[in-house]
Amino acid sequence: MASGTRPRTPPPALLDATALEALVDALRARGFTVMGPTVRDGAVVIAELTSAADLPYGVGVDTDAGRYRLRARDDRAAFGHSAGPQSWKNVLHPPRALVWSADRTPDGSMAGGEPARERRYALLGVRPCDLAAIKVLDRVLTGGRQADPVYTGRRDGNLIIAVECTEPGAVCFCSSMGTGPGTDDGFDLALTELVDGGEHLFVVRAGTGEGAEILAGLPARPADEGIVERAREAVGAAAGRMGRTMRPGSLPDLLAEARGSPHWDDVAARCLTCGNCTMVCPTCFCTTPEDVTDLTGDHAERWRRWDSCFDLDFSYLHGGSVRTSGRARYRQWLTHKLGTWHEQFGSSGCVGCGRCIAWCPAGIDLTREIDALAAAGAG
Numbered sequence: 390m391a392s393g394t395r396p397r398t399p400p401p402a403l404l405d406a407t408a409l410e411a412l413v414d415a416l417r418a419r420g421f422t423v424m425g426p427t428v429r430d431g432a433v434v435i436a437e438l439t440s441a442a443d444l445p446y447g448v449g450v451d452t453d454a455g456r457y458r459l460r461a462r463d464d465r466a467a468f469g470h471s472a473g474p475q476s477w478k479n480v481l482h483p484p485r486a487l488v489w490s491a492d493r494t495p496d497g498s499m500a501g502g503e504p505a506r507e508r509r510y511a512l513l514g515v516r517p518c519d520l521a522a523i524k525v526l527d528r529v530l531t532g533g534r535q536a537d538p539v540y541t542g543r544r545d546g547n548l549i550i551a552v553e554c555t556e557p558g559a560v561c562f563c564s565s566m567g568t569g570p571g572t573d574d575g576f577d578l579a580l581t582e583l584v585d586g587g588e589h590l591f592v593v594r595a596g597t598g599e600g601a602e603i604l605a606g607l608p609a610r611p612a613d614e615g616i617v618e619r620a621r622e623a624v625g626a627a628a629g630r631m632g633r634t635m636r637p638g639s640l641p642d643l644l645a646e647a648r649g650s651p652h653w654d655d656v657a658a659r660c661l662t663c664g665n666c667t668m669v670c671p672t673c674f675c676t677t678p679e680d681v682t683d684l685t686g687d688h689a690e691r692w693r694r695w696d697s698c699f700d701l702d703f704s705y706l707h708g709g710s711v712r713t714s715g716r717a718r719y720r721q722w723l724t725h726k727l728g729t730w731h732e733q734f735g736s737s738g739c740v741g742c743g744r745c746i747a748w749c750p751a752g753i754d755l756t757r758e759i760d761a762l763a764a765a766g767a768g
Contacts, residue, residue: 398595401617402609404580406589409441409467411607412550413513419603421511421548424480426473431459433473435480438513445470452558452632452743455752464584468514471558472742476671477512477519481547482526484668485694486539488678493687501689506542513550515576517569518561518740520551522671524575528734529674539693548599551576555583555623559632560743562756566635568740570627578604581620592620633743633756636763640737644728647762648720656758657716659751664697666745666753667722672738675703698722723755 404412416423423438428445438444444467451458452471462469491501515523527544530537554563554570563569572579577600581592592612595601667673677696682689696703699718704711712718730738739755746754
């Protein structure tokens, strides 16, 4: 995995858009399974790419609270879309994963173990907000005494090609969370796409030795300071076009003081407790085990699937659920995500991608709920 330490790397280079095919070929030749954005079922999703032709060229998105629609762009931008329903969590921390299986032996005992995990992933098109989310998952799932075997098996040895954001969506607020739209570390290669003036170019920076090796094998040419500055300006301009803003100040303190706020009842009247926000969130990590056997009893498996703090049984203890109301469950999610996550993992659990806003069927917007809680406290 890409580390936070930047080795000595070459200066920025310039690639034509046609070189994306060479990049994908180079990654596949190194044995990587290339994962990246592509269009499927009316959305930009994360899937295996066999060719750069699978990328969503000329596809943009229109988003708002409770709304996500594809639209055609006037150019051939490959990464001119904001966050879709999937994040890189779907690759590294999949919705359902086999963690153990066993078969009955002739002597009647059971023999088995963990499945082999041999694939190495190249993550192509990681936005800075999602790169920040991967760093959060690294702290949660590899930073404790018990590293998660599924996550580490998919995370170790992978390669990250980040794409800086020049086209934020209407629900994006990464700038106010300090997670975008640009990035300086955590990647092997970083691309900035420029499609203005009839040109379609990528300014490319290497962040690791392996990234530099891959870049050296591509049809790149030196990037002069003028075009590097254009790339910086495009990213900087995106920071000023965010569709949402998270209010400044200490959110942990605000949420601790708002624990008894009547505004939670207002949210509960709208919240369906469907769990969509936790499913699309790139940092929500909760899971539950699922044990299955075949009809003969000779084969058993343990699977792990995503769980959500919006499920009634999530906090079930002997005698019933701890959080029986929608008010309690939404408060738990928001307070943990923006408040107590700091105590637990040393950062916010929100990276400002806006997915929870776009994919909430009730159109609940956590940035506006925070503003309302602050206003209720002030009143």
